[in-house]
Amino acid sequence: MTPVRVSIVGAIASVLLILVVLELVRGRRLKERYALLWLATGVVLLVLSIWRDGLNTIAGWAGVTSYPPAVLFAVATLFILLVLLHYSTVISKLTDENVDLAQRVALLEERVSRLRSPAD
């Protein structure tokens, strides 16, 4: 069985995560788009912390018999990996867009200076 204290600490941590993310969105320091995965992480961890029978059942499915809270860690790790992977795709897209913009700036600057001095 999951110790009660683990459930309480897990629930508090999940609620804190959700509150911090909501506050960041409220203050426009985090876009809703990137907050969603974090909120999902917080909600899933909160559910698994409070719903103790559920955690034990999932632990049984996963073959974790001695210490069900390990499933909590595993789920948290999985979600963090998802968030990081998502960010890697975002960074890759931004990099491509950045290079594209740099190239356009270089091309446009050359064209502007050419138009300004048609004598050359």
Place this chain on the structure above:
Amino acid sequence: MNNARRLVAIVPAWNESGAIGGVVDEIKQFDPSIDVVVIDDCSRDDTAHVAESRGATVLRLPFNVGIGGAVQTGIRYARDEGYEIAVRLDGDGQHAASELPKILAPVEAGDADLVIGSRFVEAGGAYRPPLARRIGIGVFARLVSILGGQRVTDTTSGFVALDRAGIELFATQFPHDYPEVEATLVALRSGLRVKQVQVDMRERVAGASSITFVRSLYYIVKVMLALLVASLRRYPRLERASR
């Protein structure tokens, strides 16, 4: 040289103020009708000014984007300005303008869309790189040959000529760092006619090679991964410019 055909020389340069002036002069002396475009990849020295003072058009990148991104800037310029043929020479002076006719001939004759100036087409060429680099070049060449379905011997060469089809392909897709190997495969898989010709290259005039020992491991792994995923991607077969 045929002056009616518009020809542009794309010269990527990063901190090459010691060599770039000579490179521009050499191209212009070889054929004054060639438009020389130097892409300054946000150099810390006065590469851009030197190139401009020698009569080159200079494209200034606002931050360093790497050799592939710089070359692609030049290719986009060639596309936007309607050039028929583009050649690429490195800004360090290792590619001699006097070798240009060799890579230009197949493109001007309409026999190829991409011509790679190779150091190893014929056995017994003058160029003998260090063993480790020779092995690396050989492995890449073998891989691209297998995945691309055509035998190539030197996929790391930056001394190339492109026709309009090649310009349009690379203007839309070109790897941003260490681009040559992957670009060759992309060209083959897109149905471009790729040809290799034997050329001689010089030792660099000034500066240091961008491929240091520390970076070569990243280089090898990155290119391998790029080749693998490029061979899993679908590339639309390009319509060649009608002649």
